[in-house]
Amino acid sequence: MKAIVTVMLKNGVLDPQGEAVKSALGGLGFSGVNSVRQGKVIELDLAEGTDPAQIDEMCNRLLVNAVIESYQLDIA
């Protein structure tokens, strides 16, 4: 069973990595880049039948900083 957790900064939280990527793209001559947001994607290979509630608990206890981040869980 595979679970994919996509973690992004909440809107309004400063994203220094995104800002750095945006200015670097500009420096390389790419135009038309309005904004860049960078997050992380975590692929979990879990035992079959793992309860989604347990995956949520993994997110809330370790994988996601709920103060500044939000996450999306996709189970494949």
Added chain:
Amino acid sequence: MKAIVTVMLKNGVLDPQGEAVKSALGGLGFSGVNSVRQGKVIELDLAEGTDPAQIDEMCNRLLVNAVIESYQLDIA
């Protein structure tokens, strides 16, 4: 126009972050975690009509280290 670039390490490349997350989950008492892979997701807000080939070039020149990483491009 929004483009989402998901960058993961190629199979076979050691993923120290993934290993760290896996052992931390084990330490917190979560069982059934076979493996963990961690990558990054980059959301690009681009000018309408940006050519996908230009986004590929952004990936190959800056966003992705093609030696050890592969990427997936989704245009919304």
